Amino acid sequence: MVKGAEVVIIGGGIIGSSIAYYLAKEGCEDVVILEREYPSWGATGRCGAGIRQQWGTEMNCRLAKGSVDLFKDLSAELDYDIEFAQGGYLVLATSQTQLEQYRRNVSLQNSLGIPSKIVTPQEAKEIVPILRTDGLPGAAYCPTDGHANPFKTNLAYLRAAQRLGVSFYKFTEAKGIEMKGGRVRGVLTSQGRIETARVVNAAGGYSAQIGKMAGLEIPTYSERHQIMVTEPLDHLFDPMVISFTSGLYCQQVPPGSILMGMGDPDEPHSHDLSSSWQFLQKMAREALKILPILRDIRVVRQWAGLYNKTPDAQPILGQAEKLEGFYMAVGFSGHGFMIAPMVSLILARLLMGREPPISVERLSLERFERGELVIEPSVVG
Template sequence: MMIKNADIVIIGGGVIGCSIAYNLAKLGAEDIVLLEKNTLASGSTGRCGAGIRQQFGTEMNCILARESIKIFENLSEELDYEIELNQGGYLILAYTEREVNQFKKNVALQQSLGIDSRFITVKEAKEIVPPLNTEGVLAATFCPTDGHADPFKTNFAYAEAAKRLGVKIYTFTEVKEIETKNNRIVAVNTDKGKIFTSIVVNAAGGYSGVIGKMAGLDLPVYSQRHQILITEPVDPLFRPMLMSFSHNFYCQQTPHGSIIMGFGDPNEPKGYDMGSSWQFAREMAQKITAVVPLLKEVSMVRQWAGLYNVSPDAQPILGEHPKMSGFYMAIGFSGHGFMLAPVTSKLIAELILTGRTSLSIEDKLDVGRFERGELILEPSVV
């Protein structure tokens, strides 16, 4: 039987929604309900590239990622579920003078914030990833504490910990309508019944704009397909995530041995298409076999796609909507939701329960920043 009343209704059973549920319950909130139209991790979390990096180009993204890594490092213990964190670093390759200059700025910023990234030579890059073809590479940056974790396990770990703290999770339950009155949330209608609540948390990832519309709000985000593929498991070849912005790819071997890789198509239309294309598989294979030639002999076993939920500055939108009391958002992660989930979920929980956050993001990552014109564009996105 569907519950009739809740203090807080979270929409979305990905890592964002489940981690928010956990952090709210951990801070003492009660009567929390999480709604997911499919299974947990069926959307962007279960489709993501699983990387965790601190090497960003804006101060805010760097701070969020740094704090997220700190939580990730103890998360298996905290949630009593092995999430397979593997800190093999991120090696980001510079192929143009413009990138070299940007990376020097990025590293200076990261170091000033206590992130252990460094600017390295081509020779050092080759030592870190011996199978790397360094042709055209001018320099690189490396941060050894960046890495990878299992998105499914992280998602289920948060969900199960949330359940132990009393959160009610309903899967295969789709939100159809959000009832409001005088700019306040009144209830959430689902295909299984109505729940009265005064607080809704939009953690719907690729569908966050759709949920916004249900509350009569036009949210400044759009969704876009990003494709990805994975190979058969092979012996360990390299530890870090390999990444390039100008050559547009990322590629990492997971602890399990399979190699996961993707790139962002600049011509990809906005929308909700999650199909796989042959063109992607071919272009990805061409990109990666040029950079790591020995991967020619490794076979792709699966390809799929997921949605980025993109905000105007490629930083998340966190907080209550100024035009709708009780409508909170954790959206617009722009491809970085998994890696930022541990910290942003904590901040959103603090914000909902106390009106303040420990990192003082409430007037920096709120949706109002775009109208105030405080746009600081993240330069380092694949």
């Protein structure tokens, strides 16, 4: 194990790996990633991997569109097929009030170059022929939203980072952070000590624990979210279909399985990764309301992962004001995969003392103390 590094990144998921890649690309020569397990063990390997640009705040629209612009060329740039496909996102409205919100979102999105639009129930059915549209007031649709393979994207970033000189240590746990005079001095790991002045907390569901190692309270918590997958079927529809009302999302993914998930408002804060039959029941009931054709289809798999959440369901990005050298890219809720490319490019620029392509000052840790929460109307709970 190396004795020192310019930057130590804790976590080898999509966020840690992509920050390492962009850091190395920006010219940082001495980057180390510590991963307690293996790449994609965390939320990255357990996620829906949907990529949506239909947000309700300008900052999130910019982060998401900037990421799609990067996703488009990522397979070529990283020399690894990440299976990025732009099948669109169909966002169902369940009331006229919600549809009005979508109209406002669409006009903001269009002003930022995102080609979303409002569609009638009839048009929604043309996009997803098996959709039940009774009682549907309308929906929002963006054809350039999409999906990628999360394992491959994680690995693609990691391998490209390693080619640029990044050191990756799997099965290596960060156990402590040495601080002196409010500054980072080193990271203690299960394999020894690494001297460094900068550490990045990219530990997903364990971000609060990493904060504590540096004496910092980070208001993130983890919550189990489950997914189930059906047997493969012939091609039925392309987009991710979602509802902000029920929290349901559902997409047909290679090789034809329907992948679906939804949150549970009663889920306690925990690191529980077990699968429950209650989820299977509830998920199946909700999915059949909008896709009744799935009634006799078999479920072949289910699993659980952690949303790492903050009080406003928006991430915390950047350096802690009170701890020099302690950076965070945490608290992504259910949307850390889709914005990873742009977020990580921004983090890399901040770590290099360079101007980021998009300002993320509003996502500082200190916004919670100041009571300046980011209110995003289009988040999956």
